[in-house]
Amino acid sequence: MSKILVTGGTGFIGSHTVVELYNAGYEVIIIDDLSNSNPKILDQIEAIIGVKPEFVELDLCDEAKINEFADKHKDISGVIHFAAFKAVGESVQQPLKYYRNNFYSLINLINAFNSSLKLVFSSSCTVYGQPDVLPVTEEAPTKKAESPYGNTKQIAEEILQETCAVTPSLKVTSLRYFNPVGAHHTSLIGELPIGVPQNLVPFITQSAIGKRGPITVYGNDYNTPDGSAIRDYIHVVDLAKAHVAAIKRLESDKAESNYEVFNLGTGKGSTVLEVIDAFEKSTGEKLNYTIGPRRAGDIEQVWGDVTKSTEVLGWKAELGLEEMMSSAWKWEKYLKENPF
Known part of the structure; x- marks a missing residue:
């Protein structure tokens, strides 16, 4: 049984x-600094799989600790x-925080x-x-990022690609995913933002349950069918399964090169108003x-061609938008009854 570090x-x-x-038979060890998550999630995972995963609290920016x-x-x-x-949004306001954390941890x-x-x-x-x-598609040129967060992903991919080019022993799969939403069918784990949610769906669920005020739709004057921005939303469970497929591909040495890229989405775009x-x-x-003004750092519309993920990675999203929304709502109701 292979051991995977997450x-x-x-x-x-x-x-x-x-x-x-775990469902696929792997042993797992988790590293997290808990800066944007809750340690109780470990108990929730145990309730789902019957085993508490090995856990180490560690900041990957601490070079000595990760080496140890x-x-x-x-x-x-x-x-x-x-x-x-x-x-x-936070990355626009605090770019150095993002560059330091996201690059140091990877390197x-x-x-x-x-x-x-x-x-x-x-x-x-x-x-x-x-x-x-x-x-x-994965062959589309990358463009100047609209936010420091987006820039960290662009540069991180460049770091990995350039390192792979001179390091045959390093084998990397970059998964470019679209907008993950939803929750596990048990309602024991889901999105758990700290403070005011920055993403649409947790704000929707918190607003619906009375924890937040009205939802703000950032912009209704985009060149889209209803004027609101379009994204490709993907159920988090489908997304998780894609990571298992990626690990299996790396283990089987089926990769065409030691650096590969895959889009992960449903291949369909939905507007903010359609999500609502x-x-x-x-x-x-x-x-x-x-309806509010457009938000700094947001783009108008994007959804992915996932043909490569289907044909090469052997993965395809199975859950639709209404399943994403209903599972997110069940998770929110669970949190109300079982606050973290």
Whole structure:
């Protein structure tokens, strides 16, 4: 049974990926500094899979600590690297915070394992900026990022690609995902933002349950069917399963090169207003929303071509928008009854 290190494993996508790795027969060890997650998630994972995963509280920006960790864990066969700051709006306000954390953590991780590892990197569709052609394929040129967060993903991919070019022993898969939403079907894990949510769906669910005020739709004058921005939303469980597929591909040495890139999405774009409508239809809850100005760092529309992920990675999203919304709402109701 291979042991996989999941950095940021108590976070939203990380926790779901830990569950899917266990379901696929892997042993997992989690590193997280808990700066944007809750240690109770470890108990929630245990309630789902019946085992509490091994956990180390560690800041990957601490070079000495990650080196010490790597020396003690020679049996790790692969790494899935989620640990990063991720809020677009905050990155615009605090760019140095994002550059320091997201780069140091990645570089320290590679160096700690002597550049000899199988690594799945958590990238983002933000590397495409506002694409010239939609749906956007992996071959589309990256554009100047609209936010420091997006720039960290672009530069991190460049760091990995250039390091792979001179380090044959380093094998990397960058997964460029679109907008992960939803929650596990048990309602035991889901998105758990600290403070005011920066993303649409947790703000929707918190607004619906009375924790927040009206939802603000940032812009209704975009060149889209209803004027609101378009994104490709993907269920977090589908996304987690894609990381398992990526690790399996790296382990089987099927990669065409030691650096590969895949889009992860549904291949379909939905407007903000369509997401609101899907939530109302799937839950029976009426939402209160207002229209506000466009938000700095946001792009107009993006959704992915996922043909390569289907044909090469052997993965495809299965859950639709209403399932995403209903599971997110069940998670929010669980949190109300079981506050963290």
